Amino acid sequence: xxxxxxxxxIAEAYNRKNGANGSLIDLHEVLLNLGIKSVFLTSKRNxxxxxxxxxxxxxxxxxxxxLIRPLSFLFQDEIQNPIIFSTNLDLALFxxxxxxxxxxxxxxxxxxxxxxNENQRNFxxxxxxxxxxxIFESPKHFQDFNKEYLYxxxxxxxxxxxxSLEKKSxxxxxxxxxxxxxLYCAGSIQPRKNQILLIKAFNEAVTSCEITNCKLxxxxxxxxxxxxDYCSDFLALVDSNSQIDFLGNKRDYHKIMDQAxxxxxxSKEEGLSTIIREAMFMKKCIIASNIDGNIxxxxxxxxxxxxxxxxxxxxxxxLITSAVKSFDLRRKLGENAYIFxxxxxxxxxxxxxxxxxxxxxx
Numbered sequence: 001x002x003x004x005x006x007x008x009x010i011a012e013a014y015n016r017k018n019g020a021n022g023s024l025i026d027l028h029e030v031l032l033n034l035g036i037k038s039v040f041l042t043s044k045r046n047x048x049x050x051x052x053x054x055x056x057x058x059x060x061x062x063x064x065x066x067l068i069r070p071l072s073f074l075f076q077d078e079i080q081n082p083i084i085f086s087t088n089l090d091l092a093l094f095x096x097x098x099x100x101x102x103x104x105x106x107x108x109x110x111x112x113x114x115x116x117n118e119n120q121r122n123f124x125x126x127x128x129x130x131x132x133x134x135i136f137e138s139p140k141h142f143q144d145f146n147k148e149y150l151y152x153x154x155x156x157x158x159x160x161x162x163x164s165l166e167k168k169s170x171x172x173x174x175x176x177x178x179x180x181x182x183l184y185c186a187g188s189i190q191p192r193k194n195q196i197l198l199i200k201a202f203n204e205a206v207t208s209c210e211i212t213n214c215k216l217x218x219x220x221x222x223x224x225x226x227x228x229d230y231c232s233d234f235l236a237l238v239d240s241n242s243q244i245d246f247l248g249n250k251r252d253y254h255k256i257m258d259q260a261x262x263x264x265x266x267s268k269e270e271g272l273s274t275i276i277r278e279a280m281f282m283k284k285c286i287i288a289s290n291i292d293g294n295i296x297x298x299x300x301x302x303x304x305x306x307x308x309x310x311x312x313x314x315x316x317x318x319l320i321t322s323a324v325k326s327f328d329l330r331r332k333l334g335e336n337a338y339i340f341x342x343x344x345x346x347x348x349x350x351x352x353x354x355x356x357x358x359x360x361x362x
Contacts, residue, residue, distance in 0.1 A: 005083050005358060012088075024109070030354050105132050105133070131154045134157065139297070141293075142156055162346060163277040181211070183217065187267070193267050194268050194289070198216070204317040205321045205324070208317075211320070218244075261324075264287045265286070270292075270294070280337040280341040284334050288305075288307075297344075
């Protein structure tokens, strides 16, 4: 029954340069695994560029030829009652789809935070006027939506996203090249990611002689053209401590994470982070900020260590010290994170959620 659904996925491109595109690529792969054909529409690329990107970014050539199309492909008379998955924010696009396909089903992914001010709220509501379903990756965002927006004519649905590492059969070696305790933080260097707080917390732990023989490593794009002052301060702090390294933007950051003992996320705001999902899959000890995107996935002292204070480094410094000093604590948190991953975030779990969702549509 569900194999006959007329499914389309609209994204900017077939690459994982942002979380929204990545979620849609994950969905596309899950549908392929279920034996369900879906057409991937690239909204801001012509077909040739879309094909090239898809082939480069992991889709096999023969599948790319069959399944990658420009957005205009959707607007054909022979296409009836399409089911459309997207994270696209273009209101004009959804209006055109509704006018051309009045019986279409539009399913939007909410990969980021819910609106925090009136302008964002108004845009959010306008966007949902065209949608039938809204899929959440974060339990906290799902709960908040149910409290504030149930008057809207859109049905919320919770489906944890998975990680591409599992599908690529990433080999976890878990073999240390030395006896240092390695702390790792990945992400673009910018104020929202809050890396400076982590440096201050690490320095405080080291200066107090609470921890020794450890190293803090960062990787990610340096957004110095957008945040010049923040990036300058970040680099100055990195240069001031020989136990801190910045590796720049690394495509193979998973290899660095594989060597890490502790993975740290200090974001001030975030959806369900790809790095968090990957760290759980890799059985890493996770220290993270207690923000909406993490709530419901990470639980303090069960599968992670969570901190509330996003300005003063003392609380984070204390958690770093606890994790560095105790191998048993790191192992317990990492194993519990992996169990949660298998039950909720794994490819198998995600596949079952999407299968149930499509069965309801059929």
